[in-house]
Amino acid sequence: MEDQTMPSPRQQSDLVLTSEQVRYAEQHWAENHGGDTWPLMNAAAQSFVRQTFERVRHGSVLVVVGKGNNGGDGYCIARRLYEAGVPVTVFAPFGEPSPGIDAHRALTELQQTGLPVFAEWPSTSVDTVIDALFGSGLNRPLDPTVIEIIERMNQYPAEVLAVDVPSGLNADTGQPMPVAIRARATHSFIAWKPGTLTAEGPQCCGQLSLDTLGVDVDSDWCWQQETQALPARSGQTHKAQHGNVNVVGGRLGMGGASIIAAGSALAAGAGRVISHCDPAFVTAALVHHPEVMTQPGLPEVVNDDSVWLVGPGLGRDDAAYEQVRRHLHSPGSRGVLDADGLFHLASLDVPCTNWVLTPHEGEAARLLGWRSDKVRNNRPVAAQALASRYQAVVVLKGAGTLVATTSGLTFCHPGSPAMATPGMGDCLAGIIAALLAQRLAPKDAAIVGVNWHAQTGYRLAQRQRLVLASDIIRALPQRDE
Numbered sequence: 001m002e003d004q005t006m007p008s009p010r011q012q013s014d015l016v017l018t019s020e021q022v023r024y025a026e027q028h029w030a031e032n033h034g035g036d037t038w039p040l041m042n043a044a045a046q047s048f049v050r051q052t053f054e055r056v057r058h059g060s061v062l063v064v065v066g067k068g069n070n071g072g073d074g075y076c077i078a079r080r081l082y083e084a085g086v087p088v089t090v091f092a093p094f095g096e097p098s099p100g101i102d103a104h105r106a107l108t109e110l111q112q113t114g115l116p117v118f119a120e121w122p123s124t125s126v127d128t129v130i131d132a133l134f135g136s137g138l139n140r141p142l143d144p145t146v147i148e149i150i151e152r153m154n155q156y157p158a159e160v161l162a163v164d165v166p167s168g169l170n171a172d173t174g175q176p177m178p179v180a181i182r183a184r185a186t187h188s189f190i191a192w193k194p195g196t197l198t199a200e201g202p203q204c205c206g207q208l209s210l211d212t213l214g215v216d217v218d219s220d221w222c223w224q225q226e227t228q229a230l231p232a233r234s235g236q237t238h239k240a241q242h243g244n245v246n247v248v249g250g251r252l253g254m255g256g257a258s259i260i261a262a263g264s265a266l267a268a269g270a271g272r273v274i275s276h277c278d279p280a281f282v283t284a285a286l287v288h289h290p291e292v293m294t295q296p297g298l299p300e301v302v303n304d305d306s307v308w309l310v311g312p313g314l315g316r317d318d319a320a321y322e323q324v325r326r327h328l329h330s331p332g333s334r335g336v337l338d339a340d341g342l343f344h345l346a347s348l349d350v351p352c353t354n355w356v357l358t359p360h361e362g363e364a365a366r367l368l369g370w371r372s373d374k375v376r377n378n379r380p381v382a383a384q385a386l387a388s389r390y391q392a393v394v395v396l397k398g399a400g401t402l403v404a405t406t407s408g409l410t411f412c413h414p415g416s417p418a419m420a421t422p423g424m425g426d427c428l429a430g431i432i433a434a435l436l437a438q439r440l441a442p443k444d445a446a447i448v449g450v451n452w453h454a455q456t457g458y459r460l461a462q463r464q465r466l467v468l469a470s471d472i473i474r475a476l477p478q479r480d481e
């Protein structure tokens, strides 16, 4: 078996597949292995027990099983734990699986051990609950009876370990339908599922692990949490070698946005940061970051090697629109379009080939002409639709930020809920602009920037209740502990 901690020679452990693609991969595997998916279920159960045995071996376990093959995994896991001497209770609230599917065979094998399967909540107290109600086959919203079972499992005074996907979570979108298991840990099979990596997925999964079960998969989607491509600094260097970032914004009462963006661009290593803000904010900008240069007012759009960060606190008036229009029509211009820059982009039907767009869900909805909840419920699809429409690198912000290009999608570090504070987006935009200035390609700047920002916030959130953009700016230049 190929475990996440032991990368396979083909390095497929970072690949992400939708539930439909996983089904296809299973079938393809079966066609090449005697037409049978049963060995995969056995391998999945063996892998789950191996992954969790140290957690469960000293206590008692309740396995809650559904009628599909996720429940089948649950029956196999229960049998293996029982045979290993762990006290196990099995609860099947929806009855038996249909004859003919692997789950039915798993139930039959469990019954041969003599272990009973309960149709009502067992009264025994347990130390661990194993959630095998639904996996990648959840295909509609839950009805009230099922919601009650999931809520009861979440309220149980025992830690919950989820099989493949936390039950109730849409494996493709990361949306609870409308509730989902909050697991301490989730062990997935074959490939990462998009819904476990974005939206509410990371919060529901807890500690996430994967076993590919030796199934070959191929995907344009991947999961990367690395920041290894951060620009290195060598002995003979000069600030001019680290690029210029021009921050265009900080107008009409929104000075803070450009001060934060300029601060994070500096902290992320840009050689020079020039703030084109309203004259009223120059003093404040310099008090916060005396290293920043200021050129008050909206700049002339010049075609040099600079990176432009256009949007934080730019405003929505005609002058701001004209500024965005000129940047996007200027040949060879490059940079990051954020906040009000994205507002004006919606009225400009223009490709943004050398630009990184950084919308949150509301901005993405406006650019696509969708409702916000449609974006929230389809984050991977929305990110790719934007990348195609604007021929750009798109960073769709939110928990489990996505980086889309016209040819693929990357799932990034989920950060922390403690980072949901004002100015976080301005801070991220400044980091990405600084990485562009230091010669990272737009896609790499976006992925490395998102991961650096999220990991820094996550680290700070281990010791503070909230993480502010200013905290991130202070922490960026530090080495990881």
Ligand SMILES: NC(=O)C1=CN([C@@H]2O[C@H](COP(=O)(O)OP(=O)(O)OC[C@H]3O[C@@H](n4cnc5c(N)ncnc54)[C@H](OP(=O)(O)O)[C@@H]3O)[C@@H](O)[C@H]2O)[C@@H](O)CC1
Pocket: 026, 037, 038, 040, 041, 042, 044, 045, 066, 067, 068, 069, 070, 071, 073, 102, 133, 134, 135, 136, 137, 138, 139, 140, 141, 142, 143, 146, 163, 164, 165, 189
């Ligand atoms: N076979 C293999 O090779 C391998 C499979 N593997 C495992 O199989 C899992 C996928 O199995 P799966 O496709 O059977 O789907 P699963 O998640 O069990 O759910 C389907 C059941 O739920 C039901 N149902 C759906 N929505 C519902 C709702 N809202 N409310 C109520 N019911 C609802 C649906 O009912 P129906 O639509 O038929 O009415 C059906 O009974 C995968 O996650 C992994 O754990 C691994 O072992 C690796 C090898």
Ligand SMILES: [K+]
Pocket: 070, 131, 132, 133, 134, 135, 162, 163, 164, 165, 166, 167
């Ligand atoms: K599950």
